[in-house]
Amino acid sequence: MSYQNTLDFSREMDNQDSLKRFRDKFHFPSFHENGVVYFTGNSLGLQPKSTGEFIQKELDAWAKYGVEGHFLAEKPWFEYHEFLTEKASKVVGAKPEEVVVMHSLTTNLHLLMVSFFKPEGKRRKIICEAKAFPSDAYALESQIKFHGLNLEEDLIEIAPRDGEHLINEDDILSAIAEAGDALALVMIGGVNYYTGQLFDMKKITEAGHAVGAVVGFDLAHAAGNINLELHDWGVDFAAWCGYKYLNSSPGGVSGIFVHERHANRPELPRFAGWWGYDKETRFLMEPGFKPMYGAEGWQLSNAPVLGMAAHLASLDIFEEAGMERIGEKRDALTAFLEFVIEDISKKNADRCEFEIITPRDKSKRGAQLSILVHGQGRELFDELTRQGVIADWREPNVIRIAPAPLYNSFEDCFRFGEYLQNAIQ
Numbered sequence: 001m002s003y004q005n006t007l008d009f010s011r012e013m014d015n016q017d018s019l020k021r022f023r024d025k026f027h028f029p030s031f032h033e034n035g036v037v038y039f040t041g042n043s044l045g046l047q048p049k050s051t052g053e054f055i056q057k058e059l060d061a062w063a064k065y066g067v068e069g070h071f072l073a074e075k076p077w078f079e080y081h082e083f084l085t086e087k088a089s090k091v092v093g094a095k096p097e098e099v100v101v102m103h104s105l106t107t108n109l110h111l112l113m114v115s116f117f118k119p120e121g122k123r124r125k126i127i128c129e130a131k132a133f134p135s136d137a138y139a140l141e142s143q144i145k146f147h148g149l150n151l152e153e154d155l156i157e158i159a160p161r162d163g164e165h166l167i168n169e170d171d172i173l174s175a176i177a178e179a180g181d182a183l184a185l186v187m188i189g190g191v192n193y194y195t196g197q198l199f200d201m202k203k204i205t206e207a208g209h210a211v212g213a214v215v216g217f218d219l220a221h222a223a224g225n226i227n228l229e230l231h232d233w234g235v236d237f238a239a240w241c242g243y244k245y246l247n248s249s250p251g252g253v254s255g256i257f258v259h260e261r262h263a264n265r266p267e268l269p270r271f272a273g274w275w276g277y278d279k280e281t282r283f284l285m286e287p288g289f290k291p292m293y294g295a296e297g298w299q300l301s302n303a304p305v306l307g308m309a310a311h312l313a314s315l316d317i318f319e320e321a322g323m324e325r326i327g328e329k330r331d332a333l334t335a336f337l338e339f340v341i342e343d344i345s346k347k348n349a350d351r352c353e354f355e356i357i358t359p360r361d362k363s364k365r366g367a368q369l370s371i372l373v374h375g376q377g378r379e380l381f382d383e384l385t386r387q388g389v390i391a392d393w394r395e396p397n398v399i400r401i402a403p404a405p406l407y408n409s410f411e412d413c414f415r416f417g418e419y420l421q422n423a424i425q
């Protein structure tokens with residue numbers, strides 16, 4: 001399709017957008033006189049207007065029932081997490097028993113690695129991406145030390161080749177093959193937070209399994225963004241946070257996936273807690289841990305209901321929109337934004353230089369574009385911020401922007417271009 005960098009064209013695209021009415025389901029930040037172009041749904045998604053009601057409902061139930069709310073609330077807290085499971089499983093392409101919402105992301109990565117990173121003899125290496133999100137890097141590092149292993153030898157980081165920004169996927173696959181029976185775990189971000197590069201999770205999973213390793217993904221930047229098929233791809237485990245594309249409140253609850261093939265393996269090591277214990281006999285409080293079937297067997301604590309309520313409000317919206325439509329709009333919106341940026345870049349070629357380091361191929365990215373700004377990047381970013389663009393700056397010189405298909409419009413992309421042009425001037 002041929003795009004035009006004009007207001008009329010962007011509005012025409014909005015008119016044809018099947019998700020157009022979803023924009024109105026969200027609160028847009030109101031602190032800026034121009035209104036904002038909100039392109040940080042990859043960092044903290046906007047608040048659905050329904051979130052307040054969902055949380056208020058549980059506050060009311062708490063006021064009315066006290067502890068009895070565990071059973072008497074309209075959605076009894078005792079099983080509150082269950083109301084989220086099926087909706088969350090649709091977002092990531094899993095069977096309901098493979099998914100549970102619990103705790104927070106980094107906590108969950110650790111809990112899953114306790115079960116799925118089991119170094120034994122020669123098989124003890126982890127493959128991950130270089131420059132992973134810092135929390136993941138610390139989690140991996142501490143897991144390796146926890147097992148008394150050696151970081152230098154046992155953590156294999158796959159970096160972009162010299163002079164390149166993206167990781168060549170063949171380098172991941174060949175590192176996996178090369179590590180062979182010394183490889184215990186592959187743990188990669190499904191979408192790299194910095195470049196927006198999307199990895200072929202199916203291929204990586206197959207490669208890992210071919211050498212007998214376990215394969216897990218951090219889907220912080222993929223859940224609610226990418227059309228995932230975790231079950232069919234055969235991924236062993238995954239975790240994601242609820243507050244980026246999933247719009248479920250700052251620091252909100254996380255989701256985990258554990259493939260069906262691990263659903264009934266009580267022998268797996270785990271750090272257990274009472275909420276992972278067989279639900280029917282949990283309150284007999286007997287010694288000896290009997291895990292629940294499937295992902296629920298990894299829960300430690302009873303559900304933080306207020307955070308869960310915020311997540312439920314958002315998952316309802318995802319269910320209504322459907323990941324298929326979200327994916328279609330994501331590709332169109334991102335391609336249009338890319339076109340606008342390139343147009344502005346061409347028009348100002350004598351003054352500045354932008355380089356979009358995110359893959360051009362839409363099958364290799366989601367909603368995010370990372371722009372490497374040569375020259376006066378920080379000043380440009382600050383000027384964009386002054387005009388009302390909410391974007392993300394990463395040292396030394398990258399601006400990350402993410403048009404979220406549920407609430408961003410084609411007009412937002414056009415406006416971004418206008419602000420960018422102003423900022424250059």
Ligand SMILES: *Cc1c(COP(=O)(O)O)cnc(C)c1O
Pocket residue numbers: 104105106107133135136189193218220221241
């Ligand atoms: C956002 C993000 C996190 C954040 O972890 P929390 O435990 O939710 O604070 C971790 N890893 C990745 C890859 C992220 O993008």
